[in-house]
């Protein structure tokens with residue numbers, strides 16, 4: 440027997456997809472009639488004042504639409520930096536000049552930026568603020584969810600304390616290492632981590648004009664994303680041994696290595712550089728779950744697909760899941776159908792699985808193609824980038840992908856209520 444009142448939906452994970460899902464399931468500003476409970480490992484104080492971890496997200500215009508509908512964007516807007524152009528280069532580390540092979544004005548036809556850069560702690564705090572003002576979504580925290588059991592017509596979720604909660608549907612938004620995915624015996628296709636992503640925030644004396652730069656270096660991509668207040672966010676890919684050395688370097692040595700990777704032109708345009716936050720390193724493994732749903736169970740965000748940051752799309756794809764799952768469940772609920780039945784959940788799976796798999800696999804291929812010093816390969820990829828830069832339709836394709844407007848997109852990503 441359950442220790443608590445039964446909810447329609449239990450969301451496990453109070454992270455960057457779990458919390459938006461619970462808001463979206465309540466229909467954004469409109470009440471969908473579904474009752475939602477979030478089981479979060481982080482307590483209220485950790486959620487409201489999250490630590491800066493050096494990560495920043497290039498949020499697509501469609502992710503912005505969703506966050507706007509959920510009332511989150513208004514808490515982020517002043518700290519969101521429009522990314523107005525992207526320059527891509529491909530060179531060896533020793534080459535101080537990094538010629539731009541592809542330049543994109545990162546604007547949609549409407550003139551709006553295709554992406555905005557927001558720091559992880561800013562987004563987390565904004566979500567917590569929205570929750571602080573809502574009493575229609577129950578958040579139970581801090582809790583450690585250890586497992587679940589599917590029973591006739593419901594699912595029972597177990598906590599480490601031995602307590603249980605029941606619902607008609609369980610959504611696992613418990614991150615890349617999802618324990619619930621393992622409990623559900625869902626297999627994954629894995630690409631183990633051979634590279635690490637080092638993140639850091641750098642302040643500079645001259646304006647960046649919203650320009651993002653991605654240098655493809657032999658150790659992997661090195662990205663410089665514009666932030667507000669004359670700062671940039673670095674995501675720098677290295678092999679494991681060197682990555683751990685980088686995080687331990689003193690500040691001067693670290694900045695010297697950063698300048699070397701940025702190349703002469705970018706360093707000259709940004710002016711004096713200094714560290715403006717912590718440095719961190721994350722393993723860049725990738726995985727895709729073979730199934731996204733089972734009876735009374737659905738995977739969301741990184742629990743369903745852990746992507747390489749190479750195209751900065753992990754969270755954007757997670758927010759696409761959010762909008763697709765919310766739309767599927769709200770539609771089913773309005774029609775009086777069982778939201779936890781496999782046949783309803785399969786609509787969500789069909790919508791999202793192929794998209795995420797195709798994208799993750801293409802990122803694996805792109806990363807292997809670029810993290811390579813072979814001269815022939817380099818000529819081929821540079822030819823490809825040059826071609827893309829000279830074909831307006833190819834550039835539009837990139838901008839639409841960055842904006843998240845390609846493919847069949849759920850209503851909330853267009854800023855529409857379900």
Ligand SMILES: Cc1cc2nc3c(=O)[nH]c(=O)nc-3n(C[C@H](O)[C@H](O)[C@H](O)COP(=O)(O)OP(=O)(O)OC[C@H]3O[C@@H](n4cnc5c(N)ncnc54)[C@H](O)[C@@H]3O)c2cc1C
Pocket residue numbers: 451452453454455456457478479480481494495496497498582583584585612613614615618636637638674721739740741742748751752753754755756757
């Ligand atoms: C270096 C780096 C750079 C990135 N850059 C970008 C970028 O530019 N753009 C982009 O779109 N994405 C980026 N990403 C990806 C992005 O961080 C993830 O896609 C996103 O955080 C996934 O959100 P999530 O809610 O699915 O998982 P998470 O954010 O991992 O949240 C999972 C939540 O589940 C909770 N949890 C786990 N286990 C339990 C349990 N047993 N019980 C209760 N709760 C539990 C955790 O405490 C956590 O709150 C980047 C990632 C990395 C590593």
